Amino acid sequence: MAAQSCRVRWYPLRTDSDGAVRKSTSGPYLLDIPLSLHNGQRCGFAKGGCEGKIVERVTTRPTRTAMATPEMSDTTSDGIRVGATAYFLPERSEPDERRFVFGYTIVIANVGERAAQLVSRRWIIIDAAGRREQVEGPGVVGQTPKLAPGEAFKYQSFCPLKTDWGTMEGAYQMVRDDGEAFEAKIDRFFLRTDQAMMLPDEDDD
Numbered sequence: 603m604a605a606q607s608c609r610v611r612w613y614p615l616r617t618d619s620d621g622a623v624r625k626s627t628s629g630p631y632l633l634d635i636p637l638s639l640h641n642g643q644r645c646g647f648a649k650g651g652c653e654g655k656i657v658e659r660v661t662t663r664p665t666r667t668a669m670a671t672p673e674m675s676d677t678t679s680d681g682i683r684v685g686a687t688a689y690f691l692p693e694r695s696e697p698d699e700r701r702f703v704f705g706y707t708i709v710i711a712n713v714g715e716r717a718a719q720l721v722s723r724r725w726i727i728i729d730a731a732g733r734r735e736q737v738e739g740p741g742v743v744g745q746t747p748k749l750a751p752g753e754a755f756k757y758q759s760f761c762p763l764k765t766d767w768g769t770m771e772g773a774y775q776m777v778r779d780d781g782e783a784f785e786a787k788i789d790r791f792f793l794r795t796d797q798a799m800m801l802p803d804e805d806d807d
Contacts, residue, residue, distance in 0.1 A: 675771075675789035681714015682749075682776060682786035688793045691760065700764045704793040710747070710774070710786070711754035718776045719748035720755075720786075725772040730765035742774075767794040 674687035686708050694703040712718060725737040740746070747755040761770060771790035777783050 675791040677787050677789040678713060679786045680718075680776070680784050681712060681716065681751075682718060682774070683711045683713045684774070684786055684788050685709045685711075686770070686788055686791045688761075688770070688791055690793075690795045692795075694760070697766070702763045702766050702793075702795060703760055704763065704768075705758060705760045706770065706791070706793070707756065707758050708742070708788075709754055709756045710749065712749035712751050715751055716778055717748060717750045718778055718784075718786075719746060720774050721746055721777050722775040723772065724775070725761075725770055725788075727761060727763075727768060727770050729763045729768040733764070761793060763793060767792065769793065 674685055676683070676685045678684075686706060688704050688706040691703045691705050695701055710720065720742060722738065722740050723742055727735045727737065743757045743759060745755075745757075749755060761768075769790050769792055770788075772788045773785040774788065775783065776786050
């Protein structure tokens with residue numbers, strides 16, 4: 603069934619080393635976003651780090667072609683840098699059953715001056731139909747890595763969707779040696795079926 607959405611001119615933002623938020627050199631992109639994710643004349647995705655402005659209202663179908671998008675997100679919070687990139691897994695997907703499986707790779711690096719340990723995660727997942735799911739749990743892939751300054755941790759996981767594109771964003775709960783707790787943000791990144799079709803080599807550095 604056709605669904606109403608807005609065609610948005612989307613500008614990805616980046617946070618520079620001086621803390622200033624600026625437009626990325628990539629973009630703008632034209633995205634079809636469900637009306638439910640909009641707030642007046644501003645794109646609801648602005649909360650996740652973009653400057654979306656409605657170009658026109660259009661009628662689309664849930665199976666529309668996936669949109670162009672930056673290949674990864676990259677942000678730093680309190681000295682913890684988190685990079686994320688996703689890829690489609692056709693061998694694990696069943697499009698006829700509305701099951702699209704996406705893998706993603708995360709790199710968490712301590713670029714600060716104090717050690718910190720990851721204790722839990724929180725994901726917000728939104729599919730192309732505007733369905734929102736929040737997932738929380740301890741650690742990542744069964745581990746709670748502690749990162750000294752200059753150390754990094756890389757892992758891979760997957761996310762199933764009922765639509766052929768969606769978004770993920772979230773945060774890691776981190777704890778310092780002195781008990782100070784803080785969140786390391788995971789900026790929004792896209793899951794889309796025209797991303798790399800091959801599962802990355804898990805032995806890569």
